[in-house]
Amino acid sequence: MRSAIDSEALIADNEQLRAELQDLLQQAHINQSIIERHQxxxxxxxxxxxxxxxxxxxxxxxxxxxxxxxxxxxxxxxxxxxxxxxxxxxxxxxxxxxxxxxxxxxxxxxxxxxxxxxxxxxxxxxxxxxxxxxxxxxxxxxxxxxxxxxxxxxxxxxxxxxxxxxxxxxxxxxxxxxxxxxxxxxxxxxxxxxxxxxxGLTDPLTGVNNRRYIEQRMQEEVARSQRDRSALSCLFIDIDHFKRVNDQFGHQSGDDVLREVAARIKKELRLSDALGRFGGEEFVVLLTHATREDAARIAERIRAGVCSRGVMIEGSRDPLKITASIGAAALTPPDRSRPAAEVKQAMLKAADQALYQAKEAGRNRVMLAAGD
Structure with missing residues (x-):
């Protein structure tokens, strides 16, 4: 009789151990799954x-x-x-x-x-x-x-x-x-x-975007405007008589003027716009969702901001008067039948030609490209 009771107890203990072992195995599988997921x-x-x-x-x-x-x-x-x-x-x-x-x-x-x-x-x-x-x-x-x-x-x-x-x-x-x-x-x-x-996309002197960035961004925005049928404009800005600054006061003063002009341009822009130094004393501004009229208004604001006050430079007792000429071009909306890269180049060329006209007309002014 005693032997039978012992056998039943052993069987019960064995079943309990099996159940506990099964629980441990199940928890181990869960833990392993968690570890694998975390890894x-x-x-x-x-x-x-x-x-x-x-x-x-x-x-x-x-x-x-x-x-x-x-x-x-x-x-x-x-x-x-x-x-x-x-x-x-x-x-x-x-x-x-x-x-x-x-x-x-x-x-x-x-x-x-x-x-x-x-x-x-x-x-x-x-x-x-x-x-x-x-x-x-x-x-x-x-x-x-x-x-x-x-x-x-x-x-x-x-x-x-x-x-x-x-x-x-x-x-x-x-x-x-x-x-x-x-x-x-x-x-x-x-x-x-x-x-x-x-x-890699920033001009180290002025802290604004460099030419590589602005051209890349412009092509992306042209493609987006082609899809959305939205307006897009750009400005070509050139500091008037900049060579005289370098020749008369030195390149360090010229650098000071470039930094100051870049800061004044940037002050007039929205967060969605982009400013880049295109080379030398030339800057390009990309204006998103901006019509020809918007571009003309913003360009005039930039022109006025640049010449609103002189720039203090070493070697000059009085602030140096600085002005800028601006050419503007717009796409409202961009032509969908042409590649974005081609449309970008056409817009830049139109703004550059308008800038040349502003220079020819006496500088310190804004000129708009003839058409979209």
């Missing part, structure tokens, strides 16, 4: 070589991989340098509503998130603390990951969940710290890549 996500992060691609992975792919309600990325950009680069590279900030920009590091009580050794902060959502990181959605619990590279805080990757137990202060942060490190390295890499692109 695949890490590879996507590391493989992103462009800013737009990385932001897409962080803000669109990450919530699905980690079962989160929201993920935001906040970059510290107090001098607007990153935003200017993105704008010049035609990366629309409005494309990414969860991409945020902060002027400075956030102030957390009793914390200093600018320290390179700072750990991620996990816990319940507090509007006063986390509101700037979650402007469109209020999660229940959050994980704020400071993105630090070489003792410099780049920004914050903020994870938000609708479940209070998802992120708690007692939760182990090893995995989240690893994620923050990978994200920071990838972010620094793509920002540096975009900076290099920007340098």
């Amino acid at each position: 695949a996500f890490d590879l996507k992060l590391i493989g992103a070589s462009e800013f737009r691609e990385l932001i897409e992975v962080m803000l669109t792919v990450m919530p699905g991989v980690f079962s989160l309600e929201t993920v935001t990325l906040s970059l510290i950009d107090g001098d607007y340098a990153i935003q200017r680069i993105l704008r010049d590279l035609q990366i629309g900030i409005n494309e990414f509503p969860k991409l945020l920009f902060l002027k400075q590091a956030l102030a957390f009580p009793d914390d200093d998130l600018t320290r390179a050794d700072e750990k991620p902060r996990l816990g319940p959502y507090v509007a006063a603390l986390h509101g700037p990181l979650f402007p469109h959605y209020e999660p229940v619990s959050v994980a704020v990951l400071p993105l630090v590279r070489q003792h410099r805080l780049l920004g914050y990757l903020a994870l938000g969940s609708a479940y209070g137990e998802r992120f708690t202060r007692s939760l182990a942060t090893d995995f989240i710290e690893r994620l923050a490190t990978i994200a920071a390295v990838c972010l620094e890499n793509v920002i540096n890549n975009e900076r290099l692109k920007h340098i």
Whole structure:
């Protein structure tokens, strides 16, 4: 009798062990699946070589991989340098509503998130603390990951969940710290890549776009205008008697004049417009969604702005009076039957011819090309 009871107990114990083993195997499979999913996500992060691609992975792919309600990325950009680069590279900030920009590091009580050794902060959502990181959605619990590279805080990757137990202060942060490190390295890499692109498309003297950029952008805008049947205009601007400045005051003074004129032109433009130094003392302005009348009005405003006050240069007691001649051409809308590259060249040529007419007519004036 005793032997039978022992056998039944052993069988019951064996079945319980089998059930526990099955649970462990099932959990191991789940854990393996999670690890593989996370590794695949890490590879996507590391493989992103462009800013737009990385932001897409962080803000669109990450919530699905980690079962989160929201993920935001906040970059510290107090001098607007990153935003200017993105704008010049035609990366629309409005494309990414969860991409945020902060002027400075956030102030957390009793914390200093600018320290390179700072750990991620996990816990319940507090509007006063986390509101700037979650402007469109209020999660229940959050994980704020400071993105630090070489003792410099780049920004914050903020994870938000609708479940209070998802992120708690007692939760182990090893995995989240690893994620923050990978994200920071990838972010620094793509920002540096975009900076290099920007340098390659920027005139080093004036800080505006160079000829390569403006011609490339103009062809893209011509193609877009052909599709949308929208107006497009360009201005050819030349500083009057610029050679005299170089001859009389030297090339350093000439450089000062170029920088000042570029700044005055840029002041009169919209964010959607583009300014490029075409060579020497010549600038080209691309005006999107601008008719011939719009181009004439903006060109006159630029002309008046350039000559509104003198430019102080070394070697001159009084401000040097500077004027500019401008030629304008418009496409309303561009001819669809011709290649965009050909239409671009025709528009540039028309604006250049109008500029020549402005020079011939006495300088310091705006001339419009004869027709669209």
